[in-house]
Amino acid sequence: MLVRYFAAARAAAGTEAETLDLDRPTTRRDVETLLARAHPHPGPGQPPLAQVLARSSYLLDGIACPDPDTPIPHEAVLDVLPPFSGG
Template identity: 55%
Template sequence: MGVNTVVRVRYFAGARAAAGVHEEEVSLPHGATVADAVTSIAARHGDGLARVLAAASFLLDGVAVRDRATPVPHGTGLDVLPPFAGG
């Protein structure tokens, strides 16, 4: 169809610090995947966030993403969760 997919990306902890924002909307090509979203936000925010993204886990509308080839529907939320330390 050619219409872009808009995704609300929320960053937590170290991902928020690396991105410099808490939340943003990202426009992706129709049919984009979580991997496409990760590539897009890494390009937008640079190497610091790219390093965090390499080890991060993701939630798509609150559901853990096990496969980065998972499609990202228009209007969905993608949470970026860096590895957490502590106990």
Template identity: 50%
Template structure:
């Protein structure tokens, strides 16, 4: 089975829940954003799944609305919790 590796970057509450700022994640070739999210839930089962319910994602700097969007090797997936502003 061939794999691809993506870089996941966590921000704010997602960083706290994952316990790290960035990590490399290996997935089967042909994976999509939803597959990456499922793997993040598996890798960090304690607090991150709750945070992932309310986050948005950037894939290579572009907002992701469709979680079936395919991933390519070397992609960067940013996990962005809602930010309070004022």
């Protein structure tokens, strides 16, 4: 699956996007846990990715994904959208 990061999530993860090889049925919550473990040390002045993920909204293949127990297909695109100021 492809994970795309925006704004503060991009800064905390240190990348715009990454591909995860999912070898079992996975939920959005599982993906969040994997991502937080994969990026435990943010760049200077950035909050940990786990904190950003907890405040973020998600799009699964372009559709809002508010439920952390939503199943994530292996070929999915998950966008991580932290709160944006000013709109």
